[in-house]
Amino acid sequence: MRYYAQYNENNVLIAIGTGYGGTEITEAEYNTLLSEILEKAALVNKLYSGEITIDDVPTEWQEEIQRRVDERIAEQGTAEDPEISSEEALNIILGGEA
Amino acid sequence: MSYNTDLQSNNTDLQSILDLIQALPEGAKPGQTKIVTPSLSEQTIAPDSGKSLSSVQVSAITKELLANLDSDFIADNIAKDIDLFGLVGTLEASAGGFAYGTITPADTTVAQIEIEHGLGAIPDFIAICAANDKNSVYTRSTPYGQSFIYAKYVSTNNGYRRYAAKHQYTSSLKYDEGNISSTIGSGLAYYLALSDTSIIWPNRNTSYGFGKYPAPFLWIAIKEISA
Numbered sequence: 001m002r003y004y005a006q007y008n009e010n011n012v013l014i015a016i017g018t019g020y021g022g023t024e025i026t027e028a029e030y031n032t033l034l035s036e037i038l039e040k041a042a043l044v045n046k047l048y049s050g051e052i053t054i055d056d057v058p059t060e061w062q063e064e065i066q067r068r069v070d071e072r073i074a075e076q077g078t079a080e081d082p083e084i085s086s087e088e089a090l091n092i093i094l095g096g097e098a
Numbered sequence: 099m100s101y102n103t104d105l106q107s108n109n110t111d112l113q114s115i116l117d118l119i120q121a122l123p124e125g126a127k128p129g130q131t132k133i134v135t136p137s138l139s140e141q142t143i144a145p146d147s148g149k150s151l152s153s154v155q156v157s158a159i160t161k162e163l164l165a166n167l168d169s170d171f172i173a174d175n176i177a178k179d180i181d182l183f184g185l186v187g188t189l190e191a192s193a194g195g196f197a198y199g200t201i202t203p204a205d206t207t208v209a210q211i212e213i214e215h216g217l218g219a220i221p222d223f224i225a226i227c228a229a230n231d232k233n234s235v236y237t238r239s240t241p242y243g244q245s246f247i248y249a250k251y252v253s254t255n256n257g258y259r260r261y262a263a264k265h266q267y268t269s270s271l272k273y274d275e276g277n278i279s280s281t282i283g284s285g286l287a288y289y290l291a292l293s294d295t296s297i298i299w300p301n302r303n304t305s306y307g308f309g310k311y312p313a314p315f316l317w318i319a320i321k322e323i324s325a
Contacts, residue, residue: 013205014204015202015203015204016201016204017201018200019197019198020197020199020216021213021214021215021216022214034202
């Protein structure tokens with residue numbers, strides 16, 4: 001299997017993947033990057049939901065994590081604001097059509 | 099002494115001299131250079147009678163020589179841009195087939211993700227879904243699980259075909275007068291675009307993009323193979 005990393009014009013990592021495209025990397029490098037991506041995503045969610053504070057984020061990641069949370073708030077509102085309507089939520093809870 | 103006897107004696111002497119000459123080592127014979135052109139069959143290079151080989155010159159293998167030896171040695175039979183013995187190929191692979199892979203966005207704030215499919219033509223069909231059933235990084239109570247993007251062609255812009263897409267996770271979808279809409283919540287949002295090299299996917303950290311789900315996504319693109 002071919003593993004790759006994709007960077008933008010500023011050499012910032014945009015995505016990783018398998019198959020065609022990007023810059024080929026080793027499986028070990030891919031797994032390392034994947035772990036970091038998932039870990040950062042988890043921190044974004046926790047910070048967004050208020051489960052943690054920015055001080056709980058590794059120093060070297062704080063700027064990025066805070067930026068991503070700020071952008072998420074700008075697009076979706078705070079975690080207290082429902083992303084779906086109460087009607088949608090009720091429909092889900094009652095096992096309605098997904 | 100008769101003349102015949104003398105002639106016979108001379109012949110005997112000459113024959114003896116000839117035998118001695120022929121018995122001489124090779125180096126003693128006059129040298130000769132031969133030029134050989136490679137061929138499709140094995141060749142044995144031997145000196146002419148009475149001579150020895152001082153050198154054998156073998157002609158270089160050139161594209162002209164190969165073309166003379168095999169009528170199939172033409173540019174159209176060599177993959178494009180591949181150089182064989184100085185002949186650069188012009189054969190292009192037929193666009194089509196299928197490609198698949200996974201992609202995991204690194205940053206949910208990147209506006210779009212470009213998936214290179216490498217098919218050489220705009221795919222006839224694509225599908226993208228979350229690779230994992232459980233997005234354990236998310237704390238939301240609503241399980242998004244596997245997700246599909248439904249899309250409808252809208253327009254062509256700058257060489258890309260653009261599609262209005264809906265991320266199916268909670269809403270019922272309906273198709274009405276050429277539009278995909280949701281019976282609950284908002285309707286069409288964000289474009290995905292296809293080109294002959296890549297799939298452009300909106301990645302914003304919203305319900306309609308990759309960015310909300312950094313876990314790996316599976317993708318497949320299919321293009322009917324052209325003749």
